[in-house]
Amino acid sequence: MYRLTTVLITLCAITFTVLAAPIRLSGTATVSLEKRVTHTGEGTWFEVGDGACGNTDTDSDPVVAISAQIYGSGGNCNQWIEITNTDNGYTAYGQTRDECESCGSGSLDMSPSLFEKLSTLDTGEIPISWHFMSKGWSPS
Known part of the structure; x- marks a missing residue:
């Protein structure tokens, strides 16, 4: 009985060690898992044009302007x-x-087109929660 208990404890310890190890791809890259932070605040809309990221967009593009504190x-x-x-x-x-x-x-x-997917432009301001998707992710 003592041997069986020792074997089970050893197997559990090995399993937890393997699960805690970082994921490796192609033997060299380590995948970092980012914690998703959910933000809350107010959602508003604006007329789109030249953005701080260096792009020129239109009101029909699904564009977001984030706060200066997060934009950095x-x-x-x-x-x-x-x-x-x-x-x-x-x-x-x-x-x-x-x-x-x-x-x-x-x-x-x-952008107006994005805001209209959540509410009407007449609303002007809505309560929102949001989070960044993984870098490289796209809805299409």
């Missing part, structure tokens, strides 16, 4: 965001293309 040096440019209107549960995806100087840290300014 532009490391999230072109990254997709999943946005949910917390009042009605509607969800849409927008691409980070601009910086919003007047937005609170968890708030987003969206």
Whole structure:
């Protein structure tokens, strides 16, 4: 009985060690798993044009301007965001293309076409929750 218990404990220890090891691809690259942070704030809309990320977009593009606090040096440019209107549960995806100087840290300014997927333009401001999608992810 003692031997069986020792073998089971050893097998469990080996299993947990293997599960805790980083994932390796092609023997050299280590995959880093990012923790998804959900932000909350207000969603508004703006007329799109030349963005801080260096792109020129139109009002029909699914464009997002993030707060200056999160924008920083532009490391999230072109990254997709999943946005949910917390009042009605509607969800849409927008691409980070601009910086919003007047937005609170968890708030987003969206192109009219993106905002309309969540509410009507007449609403003007909606409560939202959102998070960045993995870098390189696209809704298409």
